[in-house]
Amino acid sequence: MTDAAELRRRTRELLAAHPPAATDRLDFLRARFDAGLAWVHYPQGLGGLAAPRSLQAVVDAELAAEGAPDNDPRRIGIGLGMAAPTILQYGTEEQRRRLLRPLWTGEEVWCQLFSEPGAGSDLAALGTRAVRDGEDWVVNGQKVWTSSAHLARWAILIARTDPDVPKHRGITYFVCDMTDPGVEVRPLRQITGEAEFNEVFLTDVRIPDSRRLGEIGDGWRVAQTTLNNERVAIGGTPIPREGGMIGKAAATWRERPELRTHDLHQRLLGLWVEAEVARLTGVRLRQQLAAGQPGPEGAGMKLNFARLNQETSGLEVELLGEEGLLYDDWTMRRPELVDFTGRDAGYRYLRSKGNSIEGGTSEVLLNIVAERVLGLPAEPRTDKDVAWKDLAR
Secondary structure, eight states: OOOHHHHHHHHHHHHHHSOGGGSOHHHHHHHHHHTTOSSTTSOBTTTBOSOOGGGHHHHHHHHHHTTOOOOOTTTTHHIIIIIHHHHHHHOOHHHHHHHHHHHHHTSSOEEEEOOBTTBSSSGGGOOOEEEEETTEEEEEEEEOSOTTTTTOSEEEEEEESOTTSBGGGSEEEEEEETTSTTEEEEEEOOTTSOOOEEEEEEEEEEEEGGGEESSTTBHHHHHHHHHHHHHHHHHOOOOOTTOTHHHHHHHHHHHOGGGOOHHHHHHHHHHHHHHHHHHHHHHHHHHHHTTSOOOTHHHHHHHHHHHHHHHHHHHHHHHHGGGGGOOSOOOOOOOSSOOSSSSOHHHHHHHGGGGGTTTSOHHHHHHHIIIIISOOOOOOOTTTTSBGGGSOO
16 A cells, blocks of 8 residues: 555655656646646546545645645636546546546636526426437536536536436436537626626537446436535635635734724634634545545535635624725626635625535535434425426426
């Protein structure tokens, strides 16, 4: 088994062969992937060394100390956190070797074609159709709330392939080339003035069967792998103490004593403690993740992430008083990433409103925690055994 000493040796060999200061950024990232130091827990030949996931920190620390470039994970988070683990678990060997390397290096950006105008909270009710035509599938439908679709080369897509069975059983999972004919991306302007989200229209898009992940009709099970990883990626991202939103609020408190009140102090203390509990819980969750695939516990982390962001950003705006009402720029832009800490308090307050919708609504996640974590009785579902085509719309 590869241990920490072996990983340090391999990392130093990479640095010696490709000095960061003298090597093109993309060339360095490709070399790192080929050396098995991209995600060390992945199999050999796919960016890893089949080592324990916990040892990734050893590699990252060695590279950071030498100023090595990273792969800009915030920009390619959907690929790293959602597409990659799904491809690893369900993809063919050919799919893994074609898709994972440029995904990790950031050469190819990914997006997620899951939610639809009539299938958001009830995702399994989706109506985008994929009809078999020889060795291809012809896809027609509309997706919505698609982050990074304007940048993406690839998309993970779920579509209805059998309308004659109950909704969860007639779904198939595909990889869609966003540059193919029939794929149209339109921006959705948000409350921040920007459009990082999009709606995507699919008109007679032909997807080869070779780009299917998993079995026909088994897309819901494959999608659960994606969704469980998504919630961990959003709610369980490693941050230092006083990282994220709480760090910005605490810095404002320290730097602007004239703004302080007793009530705001008590609220800030409470949120600081909650943020620290959430951070430590995230550490524990990642330790559990190192032993296997993520489970429904990630739903609780994502729930807490949304609530804390909204409450903390609200406190910061209130602390700033009139200054908190200012907003830096309403220009319509299509950004490459979401930058919570690099913008002003007004942006954080407005953007955090989406945290309780994206990555699974808080209402749905509460159900997941209740039923799949706490073991409480499930809500009655009258449509469980009804064919999708017979559902009321």
